[in-house]
Amino acid sequence: MEEELKCPVCGSLFREPIILPCSHNVCLPCARTIAVQTPDGEPHLPQPLLHSRGSGLPAGAAAAPPLDHDAAAGPACSGGGGSAAGGLGGGAGGGGDHADKLSLYSETDSGYGSYTPSLKSPNGVRVLPMVPAPPGSSAAAARGAACSSLSSSSSSSITCPQCHRSASLDHRGLRGFQRNRLLEAIVQRYQQGRGAAQGASAASAVAICQLCDRTPPEPAATLCEQCDVLYCAACQLKCHPSRGPFAKHRLVQPPPPPAPGEAASASPGAAQGAPSGGGGCKSPGGAGAGAAGGSAARKFPTCPEHEMENYSMYCVSCRTPVCYLCLEEGRHGKHEVKPLGAMWKQHKAQLSQALNGVSDKAKEAKEFLVQLKNILQQVQENGLDYEACLVAQCDALVDALTRQKAKLLTKVTKEREHKLKMVWDQINHCTLKLRQSTGLMEYCLEVIKENDPSGFLQISDALIKRVQVSQEQWVKGALEPKVSAEFDLTLDSEPLLQAIHQLDFIQMKCRVPPGPLLQLEKCCTHNNSVTLAWRMPPFTHSPVDGYILELDDGDGGQFREVYVGKETLCTIDGLHFNSTYNARVKAFNSSGVGPYSKTVVLQTSDVAWFTFDPNSGHRDIILSNDNQTATCSSYDDRVVLGTAAFSKGVHYWELHVDRYDNHPDPAFGVARASVVKDMMLGKDDKAWAMYVDNNRSWFMHCNSHTNRTEGGVCKGATVGVLLDLNKHTLTFFINGQQQGPTAFSHVDGVFMPALSLNRNVQVTLHTGLEVPTNLGRPKLSGN
Numbered sequence: 188m189e190e191e192l193k194c195p196v197c198g199s200l201f202r203e204p205i206i207l208p209c210s211h212n213v214c215l216p217c218a219r220t221i222a223v224q225t226p227d228g229e230p231h232l233p234q235p236l237l238h239s240r241g242s243g244l245p246a247g248a249a250a251a252p253p254l255d256h257d258a259a260a261g262p263a264c265s266g267g268g269g270s271a272a273g274g275l276g277g278g279a280g281g282g283g284d285h286a287d288k289l290s291l292y293s294e295t296d297s298g299y300g301s302y303t304p305s306l307k308s309p310n311g312v313r314v315l316p317m318v319p320a321p322p323g324s325s326a327a328a329a330r331g332a333a334c335s336s337l338s339s340s341s342s343s344s345i346t347c348p349q350c351h352r353s354a355s356l357d358h359r360g361l362r363g364f365q366r367n368r369l370l371e372a373i374v375q376r377y378q379q380g381r382g383a384a385q386g387a388s389a390a391s392a393v394a395i396c397q398l399c400d401r402t403p404p405e406p407a408a409t410l411c412e413q414c415d416v417l418y419c420a421a422c423q424l425k426c427h428p429s430r431g432p433f434a435k436h437r438l439v440q441p442p443p444p445p446a447p448g449e450a451a452s453a454s455p456g457a458a459q460g461a462p463s464g465g466g467g468c469k470s471p472g473g474a475g476a477g478a479a480g481g482s483a484a485r486k487f488p489t490c491p492e493h494e495m496e497n498y499s500m501y502c503v504s505c506r507t508p509v510c511y512l513c514l515e516e517g518r519h520g521k522h523e524v525k526p527l528g529a530m531w532k533q534h535k536a537q538l539s540q541a542l543n544g545v546s547d548k549a550k551e552a553k554e555f556l557v558q559l560k561n562i563l564q565q566v567q568e569n570g571l572d573y574e575a576c577l578v579a580q581c582d583a584l585v586d587a588l589t590r591q592k593a594k595l596l597t598k599v600t601k602e603r604e605h606k607l608k609m610v611w612d613q614i615n616h617c618t619l620k621l622r623q624s625t626g627l628m629e630y631c632l633e634v635i636k637e638n639d640p641s642g643f644l645q646i647s648d649a650l651i652k653r654v655q656v657s658q659e660q661w662v663k664g665a666l667e668p669k670v671s672a673e674f675d676l677t678l679d680s681e682p683l684l685q686a687i688h689q690l691d692f693i694q695m696k697c698r699v700p701p702g703p704l705l706q707l708e709k710c711c712t713h714n715n716s717v718t719l720a721w722r723m724p725p726f727t728h729s730p731v732d733g734y735i736l737e738l739d740d741g742d743g744g745q746f747r748e749v750y751v752g753k754e755t756l757c758t759i760d761g762l763h764f765n766s767t768y769n770a771r772v773k774a775f776n777s778s779g780v781g782p783y784s785k786t787v788v789l790q791t792s793d794v795a796w797f798t799f800d801p802n803s804g805h806r807d808i809i810l811s812n813d814n815q816t817a818t819c820s821s822y823d824d825r826v827v828l829g830t831a832a833f834s835k836g837v838h839y840w841e842l843h844v845d846r847y848d849n850h851p852d853p854a855f856g857v858a859r860a861s862v863v864k865d866m867m868l869g870k871d872d873k874a875w876a877m878y879v880d881n882n883r884s885w886f887m888h889c890n891s892h893t894n895r896t897e898g899g900v901c902k903g904a905t906v907g908v909l910l911d912l913n914k915h916t917l918t919f920f921i922n923g924q925q926q927g928p929t930a931f932s933h934v935d936g937v938f939m940p941a942l943s944l945n946r947n948v949q950v951t952l953h954t955g956l957e958v959p960t961n962l963g964r965p966k967l968s969g970n
Contacts, residue, residue: 210649531640
């Protein structure tokens with residue numbers, strides 16, 4: 188983030204930053220150095236100034252006088268120091284500088300225009316050279332004369348050092364630009380954090396012996412006040428004995444290291460008091476002023492035109508905060524205005540939303556860098572592997588292959604170096620973009636933390652645009668590798684011995700692909716689905732058009748095709764629970780089908796884990812608790828299905844009654860996927876269910892009621908459903924007590940857990956349960 192906090196002119200942290208019309212920031216002292224006095228006509232310029240422009244100035248020449256109206260003539264004209272001017276604005280030739288002025292004058296009517304920098308104006312920063320002092324006069328008098336002569340017959344303008352756009356200054360000069368208080372506060376907080384870190388490191392230092400010849404030196408044990416030298420115990424006995432001339436010297440304990448608080452407070456002050464190496468952003472008060480400014484509370488911002496009034500509204504037309512006097516007396520009276528707090532929140536939301544896109548791209552970039560580094564390692568490994576294979580083949584061809592072997596190795600090395608260069612170039616390019624995006628993100632997050640609405644709105648539009656531009660830089664294809672880690676090189680070792688001198692890499696004739704390799708670390712099971720992954724063996728030179736995945740029936744039966752395509756990862760759903768499946772895969776191309784891979788054995792889950800399916804339920808069904816709790820918005824019964832499908836095995840799940848009002852009749856059971864969902868479960872031929880009230884229960888299928896059993900449900904009751912597709916039975920339990928005899932005999936197919944209820948009932952589903960063995964027998968009460 189530090190790059191976002193540095194002035195583009197001096198290269199140091201911002202000091203008194205102002206916002207240019209182009210939304211970029213610059214230090215106020217640096218703005219004084221790059222402001223240009225634009226004369227109404229060339230003859231109006233003083234002759235010494237014209238002479239200096241035509242001849243150019245050395246690199247150490249002073250900068251142009253600042254043009255802010257409240258700066259005194261002497262300090263203002265001195266600018267920020269010679270190093271900044273020398274580094275940014277050497278003298279330009281007469282013709283080129285004249286062309287620059289023409290392009291600048293053409294748009295000063297609007298007060299804001301574009302400026303094309305000349306070849307002798309680095310970064311587009313134009314620095315007006317100082318007028319040489321006449322012989323015998325003081326430098327201050329010369330500066331004052333130059334400033335007064337320029338301001339009397341000329342207009343002022345400033346060129347942004349980043350986008351090279353120029354803007355004319357009004358009668359207020361540089362003070363007419365708004366102060367970026369948010370950026371100033373962030374810089375101050377950053378300096379305090381950095382100073383605390385430096386203070387902590389200074390506090391951890393320990394005094395060491397100044398005469399010790401050991402590596403590292405021993406800690407100091409004494410300090411001689413007369414010699415002002417630190418000694419360890421051994422060096423004190425050796426070099427400073429307590430006799431002879433040293434007998435009267437006083438030895439004391441070495442001074443303790445500075446406390447963390449002292450180091451932290453001293454470091455920022457020293458940093459602020461020191462002059463900037465880039466030339467120019469000096470604090471007027473030096474170290475003392477910097478320390479005082481860091482501890483003082485930030486003043487609430489006031490309107491620059493009405494200094495006693497706080498900002499209260501935001502002018503949408505001018506995109507700036509205003510006070511109520513600006514609306515009543517100023518030029519904003521007829522403009523569209525909105526509440527300051529509302530616009531602050533709106534722009535914060537826009538910036539946060541724009542940051543989400545950059546954050547996603549930054550995450551993708553990090554993952555892409557990991558991918559590139561993996562490719563880098565694969566290129567290294569594959570290159571080394573191919574070199575080893577090549578050496579083995581060449582050695583088999585005895586002495587006649589020696590010279591040709593060197594040529595082939597050279598080709599492989601060049602190919603590897605080419606790939607490595609491409610990958611490294613892409614890594615460096617992506618790293619640069621990622622660092623820029625990350626710095627911008629951190630800066631924007633710091634801006635969002637600020638609680639200054641007006642200050643935020645001053646820079647929010649520019650930040651939002653920057654974030655959007657940063658997101659647009661990640662164009663399609665920017666996060667895709669430009670090279671492959673594979674080496675498309677094939678050595679043909681079959682030709683006869685007399686053709687050895689013509690040996691070279693060739694493209695072999697298309698052959699059927701070899702058997703794929705199953706990636707066991709990626710193969711897995713979940714519930715009644717399996718996922719398989721595979722890849723081709725290394726050094727496979729035959730093209731692959733696709734793959735065929737085969738799976739048996741879970742009982743050791745015949746294999747059947749379950750997938751045909753180019754992907755190397757496949758998931759198969761709808762398998763039997765508690766079953767063992769065998770899987771294999773083969774590749775094919777235009778020459779035919781290759782051999783099978785090895786067979787992998789996969790075991791599906793013993794018990795089923797599932798939830799209610801929001802896609803299959805009636806629209807009146809209301810799901811919550813990660814789709815494990817269901818109720819209804821209608822007084823009529825509505826049906827919802829589970830996400831699991833059963834066709835084999837024994838399965839058990841429970842439903843807990845969370846709410847039971849007005850004695851409704853919920854129904855529990857299983858159903859086909861095509862069950863009618865706008866009436867009670869079991870009234871059609873696609874469902875088998877038990878419906879129950881507060882006293883008894885019935886089994887229902889095709890709207891036929893049978894097996895009435897005593898025992899109903901209430902709030903807190905638990906209903907268990909036992910589905911045994913091996914014995915073709917469906918059994919229900921209420922609070923562990925079996926309800927009626929089993930039903931559901933001799934029915935085949937695929938069944939899904941089902942439930943019907945109305946708004947008076949709410950139930951929670953519990954799955955992944957073992958089949959209970961201690962359930963009670965039913966209590967029959969007739970039909």
